[in-house]
Amino acid sequence: MSAPMIRAFFDEPTFTVTYLLWDPDTRTAAIIDPVLDFDQPSGAVRTASADVVLAAAGAEGLSVRWILETHAHADHLSAAGYLKAKTGAKIGIGSRIGEVQAIFRPRFGIEPVEGRFDVLLEDGAKVPLGSLEIEVIATPGHTPACISYKVGDAVFVGDTLFMPDYGTARADFPGGDAATLYRSIRRLLDLPPDTRLFMCHDYKAPGRDHYAWETTVAEQRTRNVHVKDGVDEAAFVGMREARDATLAVPRLLLPSLQVNVEGGRLPDSGAGGLKRLALPLQLPDGYTEA
16 A cells, blocks of 8 residues: 655645645545635635645646545635535535534524535544545544544644644634543544644744644654643643633634535525625636535
């Protein structure tokens, strides 16, 4: 079995990393945590970031079979719906997404619709990717539905962890819990020391002049400023809750959650959808989604 191939795409406006993951033997691919470009002042939606990933997949001769979300993001809009329409790939997310939808759908006046996500992934589930297999690891805490994806020696951790010099994700969103986050992190850090960990975000910690998104279990255990070895659950929870109380609301929180709990689908073009986003959406020419 060949090692997976991984290419990262960094979106600086939202500090988000999208990954193109593929099996070199069968050229079968997955896209993890894709970004839909959104300009909040104008409401303009663009697909440039997603199109770059599609172009890279095309250049490699890949067949995109999966669009995998680590969770319902609160800081950027997902391009999952757009990519599904372009590739026919299935959208997968953690099986507890229903809990997140139950929290936010009533707040936005969104009517439940079945099938927004094609596959709801349980802890321990296996996602086939050609000759490779992606293992699902439940890592709740940031949200109830957070999951990580392990393939070979690589794990895509979503918002559970950041680079060692930046720490860990917040746990103060509805349904989040700092103690649960700690246990999820320790589960990841119990993996072999040389396991590669791929972040969903990077914000450049003070003193670092470049963006970074790949680290290892060993580096996290020895250097993570919030949760390195020796930090117990009580200390972590106290730190996390105190820190979260000082954090601002993410800039794209409202539009992001409305789109992302629906599998990356934009609100309907009628008055109701526009009212929910509170913006006059400007779609790119030819924009369609399934």
